Structures are given as C-alpha cells and as structure tokens.
Amino acid sequence: MQDKEISLAVIQRLPRYYRYLGELLENDVVRISSKELSERMKVTASQIRQDLNNFGGFGQQGYGYNVEYLYTEIGKILGLDKCYNVIIIGAGNLGQALANYTDFERRGFIIKGIFDVNPRLEGISIRGTEIHMIDELEEFVKNNTIHIAALTIPKLKAPAIAKELAKLGIKAIWNFAPIDLNLPKDVMVENVHLAESLMRLSYNLKALEESNTEE
Amino acid sequence: MQDKEISLAVIQRLPRYYRYLGELLENDVVRISSKELSERMKVTASQIRQDLNNFGGFGQQGYGYNVEYLYTEIGKILGLDKCYNVIIIGAGNLGQALANYTDFERRGFIIKGIFDVNPRLEGISIRGTEIHMIDELEEFVKNNTIHIAALTIPKLKAPAIAKELAKLGIKAIWNFAPIDLNLPKDVMVENVHLAESLMRLSYNLKALEESNTEE
Numbered sequence: 001m002q003d004k005e006i007s008l009a010v011i012q013r014l015p016r017y018y019r020y021l022g023e024l025l026e027n028d029v030v031r032i033s034s035k036e037l038s039e040r041m042k043v044t045a046s047q048i049r050q051d052l053n054n055f056g057g058f059g060q061q062g063y064g065y066n067v068e069y070l071y072t073e074i075g076k077i078l079g080l081d082k083c084y085n086v087i088i089i090g091a092g093n094l095g096q097a098l099a100n101y102t103d104f105e106r107r108g109f110i111i112k113g114i115f116d117v118n119p120r121l122e123g124i125s126i127r128g129t130e131i132h133m134i135d136e137l138e139e140f141v142k143n144n145t146i147h148i149a150a151l152t153i154p155k156l157k158a159p160a161i162a163k164e165l166a167k168l169g170i171k172a173i174w175n176f177a178p179i180d181l182n183l184p185k186d187v188m189v190e191n192v193h194l195a196e197s198l199m200r201l202s203y204n205l206k207a208l209e210e211s212n213t214e215e
Numbered sequence: 216m217q218d219k220e221i222s223l224a225v226i227q228r229l230p231r232y233y234r235y236l237g238e239l240l241e242n243d244v245v246r247i248s249s250k251e252l253s254e255r256m257k258v259t260a261s262q263i264r265q266d267l268n269n270f271g272g273f274g275q276q277g278y279g280y281n282v283e284y285l286y287t288e289i290g291k292i293l294g295l296d297k298c299y300n301v302i303i304i305g306a307g308n309l310g311q312a313l314a315n316y317t318d319f320e321r322r323g324f325i326i327k328g329i330f331d332v333n334p335r336l337e338g339i340s341i342r343g344t345e346i347h348m349i350d351e352l353e354e355f356v357k358n359n360t361i362h363i364a365a366l367t368i369p370k371l372k373a374p375a376i377a378k379e380l381a382k383l384g385i386k387a388i389w390n391f392a393p394i395d396l397n398l399p400k401d402v403m404v405e406n407v408h409l410a411e412s413l414m415r416l417s418y419n420l421k422a423l424e425e426s427n428t429e430e
Contacts, residue, residue, distance in 0.1 A: 014414070015410070015411035015414040016411060018414065019393060042395075078417055082421070093315055094312040107413075172417075178234060188423060193230070195230070195319065196234065199293045199295065201363060
C-alpha cells in the first residue's frame, strides 16, 4: 500500500542503493552509517535518510544501517525476491549480450527463450537458451509463463512486436529500440535509449570544452 | 554561456526532443505546434515551451516550430554538429553491438578502435574497425585524437582502465560496467546501468501485480 506514495525519483534511486549495499555485502561490511553511505554514493546523508524513511526506515540511531537487512528489504521492494521469466526478441549482438549476462539470472531474471527472424540462427543456443524463429512466439508465450520481454530489434519493427506481446498478455517490456512504444496502460515499459545516453555525453563534453576555452 | 543555467532535467530531455524531431523530419513534417509535439511526446505543451525557451525559443506564435530548424539547433546544443572519435574497451557482445550501430556514426560518433584482452580476437575487424590488444591502448590513444571511450568490460576491471584512460587525457567515458567510477572532475562519465534499469521494471511489474490483487 505504501508503495503508491513513493516518488518516481526515489524509485529511480533504489536500484543504486541496492547495488551499493550488494557491494558492501560482498566486502563483508555488516553495518554502515548514513554518513558513510552518503560519502560512497555521493548523495547527502539527509537524502539517504529521507529516501529510506519511505520504507519505514531501517536505520537505528547510533548504529546505522544493517547492510544485509537493508539489502534484503530493498530487494523485496524492488520485487527481487521473486523470479521473472524473460524472453529476448532479437538475437543480434545486443540480444546475445543480454542472454550472456549471468548477473541477471542471479537476481531472478531467467531467460526462457530468444527469438529472431534470421533462419541461420535457428536452434543455436546461448548459454543453454535456444534461439527460436519469431513465428513460434505466440505458441511459446501461450505455453510458458513469461513476465518480461526484452526488445533488441530494429526501431521500425519494435512497435508491431510490442503490440503483439501486449496482446499475448506480457506486462513488462524492456525496450532497447530507439522509439517510444504506445501500449495499454497496464503494460510497463522501461526504455534503454543508448543514442540518447551518448548525446548527453556529447553535450557534457561540449560544455566542458567551452568552459575550458573561456578560462 | 547560457548553457550553464540549463537544468539537468532539461538536458536529460533534449535528446528525446532531438529523436522526435528527427522522426518528424523523416516523415517530411515541416512544422509542428507545441500542442502536437506535446501529444506525441506525452509532455505538456507548457513544458515544451518552457524547455525550448531555455535556448532562446525557436517557436513563433500561430506558426509553431520549424522542425528542421529546431532539429538542427538542438543538435548543435547537444554538440552533434561535431565529430567525436570513439574507442570501445571490451569486444564482447555488448562492445560488438555498439560497434555495429550505424546510427551512432550517422550522428558523428566515429569508432576508431576496439580493444580487448582476448588474443583470439586480435586483428578481427567489426565493420572495418580492428580489434586491438589492450596493451596497445596507450600508444593508440597517444597517436589518435580520441574523445570518448566506451567501457564494456567486467565491473572489476572498469575502475583501473577508466583511471588509465583519464590519465591518457580522455575526457568522456561511456560506462556500461555496473560500478561507479571515481575520476577527476573534468572527466565526464555517462553510465548505462542495465541491471538497474531491469530492477525498475521488476519494481513496476510488482506494483502492477499488487494493484491488481487489491481490486
């Protein structure tokens, strides 16, 4: 219930907290103060306290945060205590890169199938997951519980496939195609727009050069 | 000069404006009102006017925006009227995916070299760009003007390589490794943290499922 009042900005930051806490855990850190956490994350300590208070606040005055407890709780908030079945549409380099990330699996994202239109890829397996032809998609989704579809296909093909996936009942699209998808409101879309990220970098590089020239 | 007063939020949105305007151009749209642009982009018209006013405002009352002009001007603001030389560190699937994106080149990001530690990849070319061994990196960067380095290497290797790149004078890092890089302030870092993006999706999926259960 409380989730609904959490701002988008906090939700955006949660995965980062989760990653940091995971790193601390790997280094056998048992507890951490909001001050230390703030120095590592380059966020103010008051921001951290405020963010974590959204979830009832897991810190204790004079003790700080119990790293493992906080990690587990944030993981639950992010839904990482469950498993998600994932299909990848598009078995090009990017699709194969996603299929090869063992990290995703460790966090409960299980890749169930990969789909492509290229007949030369048919039957090839990537880390044990078979590449199917796209015309098998409908039957596959009907016969398997699929939670998430990653779209690593060209921009012009993405809208139609996304629409089909939504029709088949898939509620979460991880979209790498550089186009916005217009889907029903109950389908979650998370975009990874690489070109836009690269443009932010060129903007910052340009701003840096201009400030150097002015000096 | 005016760039310095532009908020981070606006800068975050600019590449998206640029992408939309590019799509309009491809479809031979000559002009567009802030209302139409707002409907397509799902941002309020007043937000659009406010954002574009940051750059002197390119709209005309009763006419709307000239698409090509606005596209060109935003491109300049983003630094896309220049060319950037890019190297990719890590020739795995993700590095190869980046090297294969012809879209980046079209926008002035030219891939000059790809580096890896795997001797089996030595001398192989991806779209005409050779894969070099990582021990050639220093000489390569000294002999070529490199503006941007993309890091598509494992998390634990990224900080040391990033530090070396900064020492060699590279001012922009496009970081795909799931770790924050601590670099001098005059080195721009743009992170693409895929796992965090996936977690936002699982968060939203979980929130959706919970709201369905409550109904």
